[in-house]
Amino acid sequence: MYTMQKLHSLPDLNRMANTIRKDIISMLVEAGSGHSAGPLGLADIASALYFNVLNIDPKKKNDPDRDRLYVSPGHTAPVWYAVLARAGFFPVEELKTLRKLGTRLQGHMDRLTVPGVESSAASLGQGLSIACGCAYAGWIDHKNYQTYVILSDGEHDEGSTWEAVAFAGHYRLQHLTAIIDRNNIQIDGATEDVMTKESLRDKYEASNWHVIDIDGHNIETIIDACNEAKAIVEKPVCIIAHTIPGKGVDFMENDYRWHGDPPGKRETERTPAKDKQAAEALKQLRTLDGKIDNMDL
């Protein structure tokens, strides 16, 4: 099995993000169902976190001093399965079993089956509360681990998300970094059409959080923001990562209709025929034509 090591150069981290995107497309095509847009949009963040930012080791999964990453939108499972496999938590070949009977890789993440998954997730609006509990436990135990939590923009419709925002701000939870995947889509359309989210920055700041806006596809910026967040110990930190849903696949980018479908299962005015979509998606990732802009480095 692959042993995880940190990647310290931007080209290596960008290449890893591209590998993760290929894994996502391959596993979704093999599964025949699953979510495309969110996972592809999160690949750069996943690469930066697992291969540079997080203090974790697949050989010491229960180390009490490890950093914790909680994922609230459990439907983005493919990107986390891909990065966990690439980081050495389980064999890469297992990615082919996604969503199949008997697999460890359930459609939505299951803590009890997938090595490296810190909490099962699927129902939105729950992950930030769990991360708050983790950060609070670290405070009681005088630990210095960092708690990260990935949030979707869509789940900011849930009242429970705001209960947790208030809690973290009230207790000035230390070592807590929330990263919002601000991709502007949810299942039924553009986020601001379905239900207004803005201003997320103002809402978090009003609840006593420090807020950083970044380009969620620029790995250098992602790492910088995580370091800034670690340095701020007097309050929780929210990184609003502006991302492009479906990033890297031209016919998926910025189209909310790809929230919940894999390549080959949907036709739009921008797609090739269904049977050609998988190959086209992989070809676009491989060609350095700017679809993944940081591949130009």
Place this chain on the structure above:
Amino acid sequence: MPINKNVHLTSKVFSKDIAEAPTRDGYGIGLVEVGEANENVVVLCADLAESTRSAKFKERFPERFIQVGVAEQNMANVAVGLALNGKIPFASTYAVFMPGRNWDQIRISSCYNNANVKFAGAHTGISVGPDGATHQAMEDVALTRVLPRMTVLVATDMEETRKVVHAAVDLKGPVYFRFARAATPVFTTLKTPFKIGKAQVFHEGSDVAIIGAGPIIHSALLAAHQLVEQGISCRVINSPSIKPIDADTIERAARECRAIVTVEEHQVMGGIGSAIAEVVVKTYPVPIEFVGMQNSFGESGEPAELLKKYKMDTGAIADAVKRVLKRKR
């Protein structure tokens, strides 16, 4: 004597001057005891510290008491985050709000995750009284009992509630337990056995078995005591462990008594009586009468008035015994 000596009930069990205390007091006392014994125990509260008695823990261990405000969904999952990182969290509030309001959090983040969270539901049953229907939780056992990996416990008095708190700490995994507001007889003792998965015969008998959980078991004992004089022999079984349930003791009661009355301060659909009936129909089917809330909401009133009106008092239990005897073959 029909009272089972082996369960060490108080000698005043049928006396008018038996000591009374609310089961919620047992929660407060139990929390302080487990907090002394185990530094990983933490308590979460949703703005109801006095009412749930978690204030007892707050006084003793302020650094391990977490106020979340009126935010039950957040409370359930902050507890999960604590549990996944080595703590043993007790989350308490009124049962109408937990599991009533945060059932989704309990289902996915506690049960599917197999997180070691203890959910304490306060103000259960119609005996909540004057606050009325909105605050009388009578659906909580049904809501929690259907969840895989969940253990469900319903204590009969203050002393047993204290034991439930200890048992919840000893069991690794999600636990839901309920207690009540009104003062009710404290008739079990330190020596009364309590074990998850076990029911106890409190009163020996062979004509009808009265099986259930909660403070209503004392009313069942009073009913059994009165019926002895009428020549009816009732076996009263206290079954505080609703899930896992003691199928052996229930099956034996069905075989030997061949008629059953279930008792609960809960809706009869999906609750304690249903759990007992599931065992009976799978092992030794016999007629069953269900004493409990009959598919309606409660209302304001004093506990004793409400228990009488909604047919969950001693007289109603005795009537149910007579009804089931007519159906017995």
